[in-house]
Amino acid sequence: MSENNKNIEKKNKYVNLMSKLTRATNNEYYYEAIFIVYSILEDRTESLLKHAKINYVDDKGHNYKLSKKLNMINSREEFQDKYIRKHITTELIEGIVEWKRKRDKIMHDIIKIEYDNEDIKNIALAGECLVKKLNNKTNFVNKYLDRKI
Secondary structure, three states: OOHHHHHHHHHHHHHHHHHHHHHHHHOOOHHHHHHHHHHHHHHHHHHHHHHOOOOOEOOOOOEOOHHHHHHHHHHOHHHOOHHHHHHOOHHHHHHHHHHHHHHHHHHHOOOOOOOOOHHHHHHHHHHHHHHHHHHHHHHHHHHHHHHHO
16 A cells, blocks of 8 residues: 555544544543543654654554653654644643543543543543644644654
């Protein structure tokens, strides 16, 4: 498959995931929304590293976890450029880290939590906002990195 076809396929998959995320939150399927948000955050952070030509795979061929990718994006020299920092701010990264912390706590306590818990809803909706913001910013930064590199 050509690189162009891979990009089109990935874009279509992403559009489909965003559509599913919207449906999940609109229909109050908050656990599903949280699952989709996490998946998209993994993908968008990987995309940033890929466009910056930074390795995001360990020695065993596994992609780095979200936390490590966020730390790399926050600390690596490639992302300290003024234009990039304008879009991928420390506050955005910290917001994602905080969202992930809440998500992880829920996943560990899932058996103890009521299904219609208000915290679940809030985490899902906050995650949806973060994903939309990160996606928007990732598009700007990736285009910038592609031109720069």
